[in-house]
Amino acid sequence: MDFELTNQHRLARAAAREFARCELAPYAQQWDETMTFPAEALKKLAQLGFMGISIPQPYGGCGLDSISYVLIIEELAKVCASTAIIVSVHNSVCAYPIYVLGTEEQKSTYLVPLSRGEKLGAFALTEPNAGSDPASLETSAERHGDCYVLNGTKTFITSGSTADIIIVMARTDRAKRSRGITAFIVERSFGGITPGMKENKLGIRASDTCELIFKNCEVPADNVLGEVGNGLGAALDTLTFGRVGVGAQALGVAECAFEESVRYSRQRKQFGKPLADFQAIQWMLADMATEIEAARFLVYRAALLKDHNKPFAAEASMSKLYASETAMRCATKAVQIHGGYGCMKDYRVERCFRDAKVIEIYEGTSEIQRLIIARSLK
Amino acid sequence: MAPLQIIVTVKQVPDTTEVRIDPKTNSLIREGVPSIINPEDRHAIEAALCLKDQHGATVTALSMGPPQAAAVLEEALALGVDKAILLSDRVFAGSDTLVTAFTLSRAIMKQGAFDLILCGRQAIDGDTAQVGPQLAGFLGLPQVTYAEDISYADNVLTVRRRLEDCSEWVRVHLPALVTVCAGIRQLRYPSLYNLVAACAPDRIIRWTAQDLNVPASMLGFAASPTTVKKIFEPERNTRVEIIEGDPRTMVHQLIEKLRNLQAL
Numbered sequence: 303m304d305f306e307l308t309n310q311h312r313l314a315r316a317a318a319r320e321f322a323r324c325e326l327a328p329y330a331q332q333w334d335e336t337m338t339f340p341a342e343a344l345k346k347l348a349q350l351g352f353m354g355i356s357i358p359q360p361y362g363g364c365g366l367d368s369i370s371y372v373l374i375i376e377e378l379a380k381v382c383a384s385t386a387i388i389v390s391v392h393n394s395v396c397a398y399p400i401y402v403l404g405t406e407e408q409k410s411t412y413l414v415p416l417s418r419g420e421k422l423g424a425f426a427l428t429e430p431n432a433g434s435d436p437a438s439l440e441t442s443a444e445r446h447g448d449c450y451v452l453n454g455t456k457t458f459i460t461s462g463s464t465a466d467i468i469i470v471m472a473r474t475d476r477a478k479r480s481r482g483i484t485a486f487i488v489e490r491s492f493g494g495i496t497p498g499m500k501e502n503k504l505g506i507r508a509s510d511t512c513e514l515i516f517k518n519c520e521v522p523a524d525n526v527l528g529e530v531g532n533g534l535g536a537a538l539d540t541l542t543f544g545r546v547g548v549g550a551q552a553l554g555v556a557e558c559a560f561e562e563s564v565r566y567s568r569q570r571k572q573f574g575k576p577l578a579d580f581q582a583i584q585w586m587l588a589d590m591a592t593e594i595e596a597a598r599f600l601v602y603r604a605a606l607l608k609d610h611n612k613p614f615a616a617e618a619s620m621s622k623l624y625a626s627e628t629a630m631r632c633a634t635k636a637v638q639i640h641g642g643y644g645c646m647k648d649y650r651v652e653r654c655f656r657d658a659k660v661i662e663i664y665e666g667t668s669e670i671q672r673l674i675i676a677r678s679l680k
Numbered sequence: 681m682a683p684l685q686i687i688v689t690v691k692q693v694p695d696t697t698e699v700r701i702d703p704k705t706n707s708l709i710r711e712g713v714p715s716i717i718n719p720e721d722r723h724a725i726e727a728a729l730c731l732k733d734q735h736g737a738t739v740t741a742l743s744m745g746p747p748q749a750a751a752v753l754e755e756a757l758a759l760g761v762d763k764a765i766l767l768s769d770r771v772f773a774g775s776d777t778l779v780t781a782f783t784l785s786r787a788i789m790k791q792g793a794f795d796l797i798l799c800g801r802q803a804i805d806g807d808t809a810q811v812g813p814q815l816a817g818f819l820g821l822p823q824v825t826y827a828e829d830i831s832y833a834d835n836v837l838t839v840r841r842r843l844e845d846c847s848e849w850v851r852v853h854l855p856a857l858v859t860v861c862a863g864i865r866q867l868r869y870p871s872l873y874n875l876v877a878a879c880a881p882d883r884i885i886r887w888t889a890q891d892l893n894v895p896a897s898m899l900g901f902a903a904s905p906t907t908v909k910k911i912f913e914p915e916r917n918t919r920v921e922i923i924e925g926d927p928r929t930m931v932h933q934l935i936e937k938l939r940n941l942q943a944l
Contacts, residue, residue: 310879313878317758317875351871351872364876374872
């Protein structure tokens with residue numbers, strides 16, 4: 303058993319850390335407040351390969367392993383959780399399923415520009431009446447000649463109004479429930495797609511989350527991803543990898559809350575001594591450090607299992623569940639340690655607190671993760 | 681025209697400006713301190729890569745150090761350097777600046793023809809700024825130190841030197857050696873695209889003393905004329921005094937205190 307990172311992992315982490323410090327840290331707070339999509343930063347990230355982290359080089363990606371991927375998302379999230387989720391969604395639930403399920407033609411048409419960051423990717427599964435229960439989705443895809451015509455509404459879509467290429471789950475067979483759903487690669491330029499209002503969210507505010515309304519959106523039959531009727535299985539497999547990325551994002555938020563708390567409790571004095579000298583604060587910091595370490599190993603292990611081509615669905619859920627709840631607990635303690643200042647937008651932990659709550663919910667709520675874990679127990 | 685052959689010397693240093701010293705051995709305590717490319721060497725790499733972008737060049741990073749110094753060469757490769765050579769041998773241990781420069785010069789002679797050598801001005805652990813100039817001496821090259829901007833045309837470099845209270849423009853014919861100051865340009869970020877290739881096995885060329893064909897007596901601690909007599913951390917006795925009151929009173933008090941300290 304070896305817990306050491308390789309030089310390649312360390313370099314990947316250092317590259318993300320340096321970029322985040324120089325290109326995200328100065329603006330992240332403002333992006334959050336003004337709900338500004340970090341378009342310029344994403345362009346720079348694309349030039350450096352961040353939009354095709356684990357996609358093999360022949361398809362325009364960097365060919366890095368999943369450990370590198372989670373280290374990168376963790377570092378971005380430490381500074382800007384919104385940028386981290388945009389990058390994570392693009393890589394793990396848009397580009398990755400095209401790599402796994404796509405035909406060679408689909409890969410050359412879509413994967414290459416996605417990996418190079420020339421196009422931005424999104425993933426549209428959730429609907430107003432189909433959240434944790436995706437099998438009840440209603441968006442329809444009817445076959446008309448060489449095309450499928452999509453009608454329906456998707457909600458809470460990350461990068462919804464910005465993405466160029468969207469993996470859309472739609473119902474091709476009303477008679478079948480989960481086996482009647484098909485995945486499509488949809489270009490925004492196909493037409494018939496209207497973004498709804500950008501959601502004004504609690505956290506992850508710089509990410510562009512909105513409704514997507516499909517009205518007679520014509521998608522060539524060649525753009526079916528995987529098999530007709532097997533979309534939900536594909537979606538859920540895809541979300542497994544996505545969950546590890548979100549676990550890494552949560553880890554980054556937790557670490558930020560922790561590091562800010564350590565720094566603040568050393569500086570801030572009450573009753574003539576630094577907060578860090580009080581046992582009540584030390585215990586909070588000790589718990590945060592311990593839980594972060596546990597979350598880290600869950601996230602890294604899930605990534606490692608994937609790299610070794612072993613089943614990792616339960617581990618991915620464990621990492622997402624534990625890391626996101628750790629982020630929430632750490633952010634709550636961080637705000638408590640900061641006292642009144644922790645409630646102010648001038649202090650970094652305020653954003654951690656809001657971001658952590660969102661992370662507990664998206665990409666499968668804590669409850670859904672527990673359901674998946676429970677089903678895996680034998 | 682053949683692309684420029686540029687060599688950049690790179691040193692692995694601890695990532696801190698607050699290096700602690702072991703008082704018994706007079707050496708730096710490196711345990712627990714992550715290592716990085718010496719910051720001004722990174723600027724030298726940047727200068728090389730800018731010349732490569734503008735004029736075409738093959739850039740080779742050269743480092744001397746323990747096997748783990750390969751990490752900084754991998755980072756250099758991730759930044760866009762084409763080749764990397766690591767000089768690593770127990771015999772090299774304890775080299776002072778003169779012997780380090782000598783060893784590097786033999787490696788440069790072995791690797792073949794070159795047009796330009798770029799070095800960081802100085803390393804953050806030793807702060808001597810000697811290796812670059814000594815290397816130029818061993819190779820019989822013209823040298824330009826403290827470069828803050830470099831441009832190239834027709835085998836001539838025009839270098840802006842950052843001096844204490846002015847800048848100086850110098851023209852130098854290649855081959856030459858230039859030492860580079862921090863802040864020469866906005867540094868590029870390592871690219872994830874380069875990482876797989878940078879970390880591929882055998883990507884780094886590794887040479888020992890034997891490869892350089894130099895007798896051990898001319899290398900390492902034994903051959904180094906410099907003896908470190910004592911090395912110590914300066915005592916810190918800073919005192920903080922907070923002046924309170926309205927702005928006018930505070931300013932008056934501050935001026936009085938500075939006058940008493942003969943700082944004004």
